[in-house]
Amino acid sequence: MVATAKVIRQKYGQDVKVVFIGPCISTKDEALKFEGDAKIDSVLTFIELRQLFAEFNIRESQLEFSEFDAPLGHKGSLYPISNGFLQAVDISENLLTGSVITTEGRNNMVHAVKEFDSRIEHIRKNFNIFYDEGCLMGPGTSLSGEKFLRMTLVTDYANKRLTTFDKETWDNEIASFANLDLSRQFEPDDQRLPVPDNDKIEEVLKMINREGHMDSEVGCESCGYPNCRDLAIAISQGLATTEMCHVFSGHNRQEYIQTLRTTNENLAKTKTALKESEEKAQHEQEAQKESAEIITTMLQNLLSGVVIVDDDLKIYQSNKAFIRIVGEEAAMIDEVIPGLVGADLKSLLPVHFYKMFSYVLSSDEPIENKDVQFGEIKLGVSIFPIRSHKYVGGILRDMYVPEVRKEQIVTRLTEVIDENFDMVQKIAYLLGEGASKTEQMLNSVIDSYKNPGKS
Ligand code: SF4
Incomplete structure (x- = not known):
């Protein structure tokens, strides 16, 4: 990408805008690192290119064919295939004499780096490593693509281009760019996180219900890690989550379902209780209303x-x-x-x-x-x-009011009898009568007021 940008600017001047179109999303980040004649003004993936075509209604069938500007890519057409990269620059992959090992895919890549790190004195080869399955399966390409069909299409295209390839002209064109500085410097940028101690790893293993898997080298790998211990380490480092373990999340799911079931049952009970108390409250309300009406009627009368x-x-x-x-x-x-x-x-x-x-x-x-x-x-x-x-x-x-008066006299007489029982006895004595007879007389006065016409 960067070499091509330099070639373009040497050929067409410094003011041109350079857009890189490819299958890789990491180039979007890489492009930001270059300025001057190596500057990449914009990076598009193939997916974005298709969207652009659709948006502007650009169709290959309606366009005239035009050739790439020289110098042509030559065997660079093989670049999207992992080891095509080596063939494009004539690096031998001969197992007896070659010095490069190519590997691809996220798991192979991790294993290769680990082995490179621990066994390099025995392996003594360079590693050509791809995280994805070669650029032709890069994340900037359509997700539905089939790897071996794409490989075939790429090799067919490369072969077709090579049939009309003029090596001499190409050598001369390439030579005219020999002055370009295509060197590149790299600085170590160690991204490794500290490995947690065994206590921490055991704690996480316990958390995901995988105690006893501390030393197990083998796991089901559903989480994307080769074993439970590696996932526990990644969780401790903040690179993974407990839900990535399917055993743990399955167990949690069961618990969740059970909790949900219990909650639903409780909800149903609460609903019934609520309905009952609503009915009770309604009955009480009606009873209250009725008694309020009775009291009001009584009050009014x-x-x-x-x-x-x-x-x-x-x-x-x-x-x-x-x-x-x-x-x-x-x-x-x-x-x-x-x-x-x-x-x-x-x-x-x-x-x-x-x-x-x-x-x-x-x-x-x-x-x-x-x-x-x-x-x-x-x-x-x-x-x-x-x-x-x-x-x-x-x-x-x-x-x-006559009724009140009568009632009042009755009340007062009753009070007098109650409060002055002694006096009643004295009156009885003076009259030569028994106290009960006098009381009887006074009560008959009360009766006559209560029931006129009876006495
Ligand atoms: S998914 Fe769970 S059980 Fe399987 S390897 Fe990963 S941590 Fe271990």
Whole structure:
């Protein structure tokens, strides 16, 4: 590639652009190392060349044939075949007299380098090594290519070109470039990574479930390494991953499938439990709704006024009797906001009255049956905490409503009997009656109030 660039520039001037087209991707990197007359302006693979042709609709059948510029490649046409490289420059591969060994392929290449390193004093040959299966199978060529068919096509082409080859003309042309400096310097660039110690290798072998394979030279090679130990070393060096071992990844896959199965089962159970709890919640919700409706109906039909307020003295719920007791203003609000929900108790009741609600809210202590004058009406008021410092309820009984009055008298008489039992006994003594008889008399007064017309 580099020699050709120099030839082109000597022939056509320094300003030409040189594009290298080939089967190899490493030339893309190599091209970056040269400047001046050796500069390669761009590198394309054959795959990219095909894409370019397709993009610009270039077809061989529609183009005129033209010959390569001289000097021709001669046996350089054999270059894509691994040992064709040697034949192109007349290096002998004779097993008895030759000095070069050619090998190709990623595994052979690694073995060759290892042997070259350890046995060179016995081998005493140069190595011509290809990572791939010769340039004709390079990664820049179509992936579907068949190696031996390509070899045949290359040798057929080389033979065809050689039939019209004029050696003398070619020698003269080549000689005109004899002045070009085609030498090349190489510096050692050791890329070897430190080999991990045995403890580390054993640790990795354990990790991939290959304990006991520390000294085994042979492996299944599915991971691309000849044995488990070599893969463990590569993993330690960060060059490979545990998943590359098919035994390990197979085992992991089984575990993964089992975990997946368990997770699915748990998911199914959770789904069923969720459905059940959803149904339960729905039933509870319906039951709550039903009981709320019952309570509201009961509340609305009570003769006593009922009001529930929050910690801001805003009405949470009230019944018709409460609205009737509070008066016209409340009735008007009720028309817009049924039940006075959200209305401010402070704007509906006088200070001394709503302060009782504030007191119960802050003290959490109930006020029971307290007489409160509210305008023309006398009310019996009980206020009690519903939720500590959050909600309180009030029951307001209009003492002038006959039913309430009766109930009130009954309550009060009962309280009097309970609280003043001693006095009842004294009254009995003064009257010359037994205490139980007096109590009986008082109870009959209570009964007459409870059931008018019976006594
Ligand atoms: S794939 Fe696993 S078992 Fe096979 S050689 Fe590599 S490390 Fe050993």
